[in-house]
Amino acid sequence: MTDERNPIVILLADDDKDDQLLTKDALDESRVANQLIIVDDGVELMEYLRGEGKYAEQDNPWPGLILLDLNMPRKDGREALAEIKADPVLRRIPVVILTTSKVEEDMLNGYELGAASYLTKPVTFDGLVKLMKAVGTYWVEFVELPRGSNNSVK
């Protein structure tokens, strides 16, 4: 770890455009100034992480943290999480589940699959801001995170 902290990239996987906007606003509001990259579902998430599909031609920064929604079309958060944790390199990236589901089974399943945290989306925007502030403080300020080689997934 060098002295000048290279701010980590946060990768958000959520199919809901409103939630994408709200999460982005909440992160802005909570002054977590990290770069936020947004993908729309599990398939896009895996393409980004593997540098495939529409992410094949560009330089994709290595995410320090993944915020993962559970219920998404095509490939949902559970499948994506299982794939990430099955990959010898990608499994180092901490995955924080951020979902509306309060179902206990989802929570237990998330931790079993290797999620670093299980967070439910607050009902109010203030709540979301508070949550994002906490996430920023903990994962960005305090936690030591592994970096990908060349700071890129590709």
Add this chain to the structure above:
Amino acid sequence: MPRKVSVLHRVWALSILVILALIAINAFQSYGAIKELVDNERRAATTKAILRTLTDVFSSVQDAELGLRGFLISGKADHLRPYFTALENVQQHISTLRSYESELPEQKQKTNHLEQAILARLEAMTDQINQKSDREDLDWVSTINMIESHESLTDIRNLVSSMKAAEYRLLEAQSQEARLSHNKVMRTIVVANGVSLLMVLVIAILLYRAINHHQMEAYHLEALVEQRTRELNRYAEELRRSNRELQDFAFVASHDLQEPLRKIRAFGDRLKDRYATQLGDGSDYVERMQRAAVRMSALIEDLLAFSRVSTRARPFAPVALNDLLDETLENLSVRIEETGARIEREPLPQVEADASQIKQLLQNLLSNALKFMAPGVTPEIRISCRPQDSGYAIDIADNGIGFDEQYLEKIFTPFQRLHGKEQYEGTGIGLAICRRIVERHGGTLTARSQPDVGTTFTITLPEKPPPEVAPIDEVDYD
């Protein structure tokens, strides 16, 4: 169905009675016919015996006559042996003849005449024997005269002949009668057997039809049962499907319906935060919009709670209601302290129930009592219990604001309220849930009330609730 059976039974009993009667008549007639046959036989035998005896009587007399003649001619006592034998036999034969008692009444008299004639003849014979014995030297002429004078048995012969002729006529008549009765017997037996055969045939046909009918009925019943089973299975399948749908709905309601509401609230917050100056008075509308969203969230939650009474039902187990009341009062302790409410309680029994639901029931009713208290009056809540047939009735009485009893059914209907939202908060689901819980336990929930006096809710619970339909698969949607 039982009526039909009894009619069938009556028809059967009647047919069996008729058949038995017919068989009895047959048997009686056959017996009569055979008896007649035997009678005829016996009568004919008697007549023949009389004829035989008459012949015997006459031949005995003839024998005596012959012996006598021999004696008269030869003078040898040897010749008298058949005479003595005949003498003995004649008596015997005549008494035999008497014993037969002919059917013809005149025969009796004739028998008497015959006997007299024979006796007279025998007496004459005895005289001649005595004469011959007394006079060894009786000459031929007088002997011949004796023989001649006594030779004639014409009287006896005629008598016997006329008796015989009468008996022969009788025999003829008897055999005629016998032929007739024989024919009659034959006819009777043929008819009786024919009728019996017909009866057996009828019974056989009836039996066959009855068995066939029963079999058909059995098939029919079987088919009916099968159909009912299919219907029930379909119904159960339908029920399971609708339960699944309800659970899916619960999931959709809790997740997908809450989602847009969450966004309305969140974007409302954003509007108020970032564009407060531009909005001006408009922020009040945003506020109202958000409150409506909050309220809709609550309604969805309550609807879910209402549906959970059946979807989240747990099996019944023995539950101490006292413990549940303890816990409920503990949960409400803050509110009780705030209001200064006085709680009076009687010991509650143990019943078989779903503990978490009964706890919810008590919680809803007691918090209701605390909620609708009359201003300026210290709330008093009395929980009492009395045994009832096969269960208990539990009263929860308060001294709150009460309500007009014409709205009684309304308070148990989901989302029906008697007061403005500003006056008393809530969505109006609590009592509907209570009633659903009690009904699931096979009990009832009613209330008596008087405005400004108070309300008494009465729960009746059976000691052992009725068995439930197959429990729904445990699904943990929330």
